[in-house]
Amino acid sequence: MSYLFPTYQRWEIEPEKAEGTMIFGKDGRQYLDFTSGIGVSNLGHRPKEVEQAIKTQLELFWHVSNLFPQSIQEEAAEKLAEASGLDCVFFANSGAEANEAAIKLARKATGRPKIITFLQSFHGRTFAGMAATGQDKIKQGFGSMLETFIHLPFNDLQALENELDAETAAVMIEIVQGEGGVHVANEEFIKEAAKLCSENGVLLIVDEIQTGIGRTGKPFAFQHFGIEPDIITVAKGLGNGLPIGAAAGKAELAEFFGPGSHGSTFGGNPISTAAASAVMEIVFDKDFLQKAAENGNYLFDLLQQHLCSMDIVKEIRGLGLMAGIELTVTAQPILAEMRQAGILALPAGEKVIRLLPPLNVTREEIEKAVHILKGTLRKHVITA
Ligand SMILES: Cc1ncc(COP(=O)(O)O)c(C=O)c1O
CATH class of the missing domain: 3.90.1150.10 (Aspartate Aminotransferase, domain 1)
Structure with missing residues (x-):
């Protein structure tokens, strides 16, 4: 039992x-x-450089709270920002939490309610993550979903053009739908989607939780297509096994995530950020x-x-x-x-x-x- x-x-x-x-x-x-x-575990189990970084931080402090400046967070955030071309990072503890941060930020920054995601997508198990996900089986038995999300067929540009309007805050997409069956986005679709978003004041959120941190042979999968997302979310490979997630966004979004607007007790935990920093040092080479x-x-x-x-x-x-x-x-x-x-x-x-x-x-x-x-x-x- x-x-x-x-x-x-x-x-x-x-x-x-x-x-x-x-x-x-x-x-x-x-x-x-x-x-x-x-x-x-993108670097395999217990890579020695990451293990050493964790041990070093273990002997300094494990948790002090986000009331303190912590240079290990800054170090990890800088590496994530530099590799993604984005400017500001919010650290969470998981992929679903990273997506929650991205969704909240997009809604607040645009003042618009609607977020477009895609059929077969997977964005996590929290209420927003589940509602964002384009698979019914994930939602069964949990009652009514958040109405924010509209699910469109993957790689269908016409459907996106039809749905995108002045109410749309963001389009959230995986470049390769992992949980949904390993479906790769079509290059033209992604490029056009990025263009449509920028023409309509809609934020483009790329969920890189499974595809990021070198998984597809580039730091982030969106980099195969030369687009510039407004926000990306990362988790999984970021800590190589230590729990950490992150939402990274453009500088102009910073004013919408001011003090008190969002937070997490454990987000950016020093042990996890030490691991993440060591991971990125290796993977982004x-x-x-x-x-x-x-x-x-x-x-x-x-x-x-x-x-x-x-x-x-x-x-x-x-x-x-x-x-x-x-x-x-x-x-x-x-x-x-x-x-x-x-x-x-x-x-x-x-x-x-x-x-x-x-x-x-x-x-x-x-x-x-x-x-x-x-x-x-x-x-x-x-x-x-
Ligand atoms: C693309 C994607 N988004 C979000 C998540 C949720 O991440 P987590 O399980 O860390 O909450 C996953 C997990 O499989 C994922 O693959």
């Missing part, structure tokens, strides 16, 4: 230790982790990102080469080290068999297998994962 609410269907493996790309189970077995803790992008290309080449011709595989999608393999069958039993064979991967929706390896994964590890995935899928073709 568990004392935890059964909100998660937990796997059969209990981790004892984790290091780099590996999780060591209490069952005595080793698992190659292509989940990165659901897109979090040009050579590191180049290598991550090459790893992503290698993964896609292998997936195409080995899986494309299988009947069970409908489509292979993604960007950088964010890959989705859409199947013609339910993904869960295949994922369970992959775990038995020593590789951990994720679902994204019912029929998509999602691979989110750490950015510093090796070619041998990619080869091993694709080999096991192929072998497992093959068995299903035969037995189906």
Whole structure:
């Protein structure tokens, strides 16, 4: 019997230790982790530079409150601002909280009520995050939703043009819809959407919670398309496992987030910001990102080469080290068999297998994962 609410269907493996790309189970077995803790451990488990930064801060102070200036917050905020081209950062504790901050800021700065998001999107489990999310299953049983949000088909420019009006505060979008099935935004759509937003005084919020911090081979996924969002939200990979989220925005938004307008007791916690600063120091390095992008290309080449011709595989999608393999069958039993064979991967929706390896994964590890995935899928073709 568990004392935890059964909100998660937990796997059969209990981790004892984790290091780099590996999780060591209490069952005595080793698992190659292509989940990165659901897109979090972008540098693998317990990278030594991040561990050292945490230890250093642990010996200084753990929490003093946001009444104090804290240079570790400034340091992390500066790195986030510089890499994103934005100016001001609000630190929260999670992705959903980062989105809450972005939504509140957009509403306050524009004085407008409506926020446009997209079908199949995922923006978190708080009331605003849930209402923003374009998936009914996330909302079931929770009653009426905030009316702020309108959900449009992803990549549909005409629908966006029709909906955007003087009541619209913001458009909030994922460049790659992660939880919704690894759907990549169309370049023309994103560029035109950004243009439409700026022509209409509508803020563009890019939810980079899963795609940010190098996941797609650039610091942030919006940078593939040369657009300039007004606000981005980040979490997951930012602390490489320590809880932290952030909303970063343009300088002109600062006046709307003055003292008392928004806050969080733990937001910008010094241990988490120390981890985030160390993470960004590594991930935003040009050579590191180049290598991550090459790893992503290698993964896609292998997936195409080995899986494309299988009947069970409908489509292979993604960007950088964010890959989705859409199947013609339910993904869960295949994922369970992959775990038995020593590789951990994720679902994204019912029929998509999602691979989110750490950015510093090796070619041998990619080869091993694709080999096991192929072998497992093959068995299903035969037995189906
Ligand atoms: C795109 C996106 N936005 C928001 C969230 C919510 O983040 P968190 O679970 O940290 O609240 C997630 C989490 O999966 C996400 O992928």
